[in-house]
Amino acid sequence: MNKLQELVDYLFNSIPSIYLIIGSTVIFIVMTTFVYTMRAKAANQPIQAKKIILPPLFMSTGMLMFLFDEFQVPWIQVAEASFVGLVFSTFLIYTTRFEMKEDGIYLQKSKAFLVILLGLLVIRMIGKIVLSNTIDVGELGGMFFILAFSMILPWRVGMLVKYKQLEKRTK
Template identity: 90%
Template sequence: MLKLQQLVDYIFNSIPPIYLIIASTVVFVVMTTIVYTMRAKAANKPIQARKIILPPLFMSTGMFMFLFDEFQVPWTQVAEASLVGLIFSTFLIYTTRFEMKEDGIYLKKSKAFLVILLGLLVIRLLGKIVLSNTIDVGELGGMFFILAFSMILPWRIGMLMKYKRLENQYSK
């Protein structure tokens, strides 16, 4: 663990913060593209409860980042990032819809999802530009992770509730 901490220290002390911001933004754009592509493909197949539950579980492993000093975030910023994530999740919960077809429950395609994803991309980029002057890059990364997780978890819980409601309605 000490060697990994030394590597993280080396990266954060030797690479200029602007390069870290650019790299993390590029990674976020790539991940956004992957998420949108997966969502578009998922709309062509019946959805299952496990496909709703698994993404937040997989994402939760990212919490290990907080073992490193560079990513640790003060509790006030944890609360702020969580609140912003919860606010964003309401848009996702509201725009996520399911429909019943002959062979199962499907996720309805939504243009709002792309608009929300692109809006989050812009907000994240602007937030990084503004906040990187006052908050350390690693800490900022931790805050954005908290924001994303606190957005995805309630959204997926809301999705699961809608899915189960529709499943129960058609199983009667």
């Protein structure tokens, strides 16, 4: 663990912050494109409860980042990031709808999802540019992870509730 910590320390101290900000923004844009593409493909197949539950479980492994000092976030910032994530999740919960077809339950395609996703991208980039002047890049990465997890977990729970309600009505 010490060797890994030394490597993380070296990388964060030798790479200028602006490159870390640009790199993480490019990665976020790629991930946003990937998520939207996956969502569009998912709308063409019946959805199952497992497909709703698994993404937050897979994402939770990212919490391991907090084992490293560079990513640790003070509790007040954890609360702030969690609150912002919860606020954003309400839009996703509200706009996520299911429909029943002859062969199963489908996720409805929504233009609002793309608008919300792009809005989050813009807000994230602005936030990163503004906050990177006062908050360390690693800490900022930890905050954005907390924000994303705090948004995805309630959204997926809301999706699961809506899915189960529709499933119950159809049986």
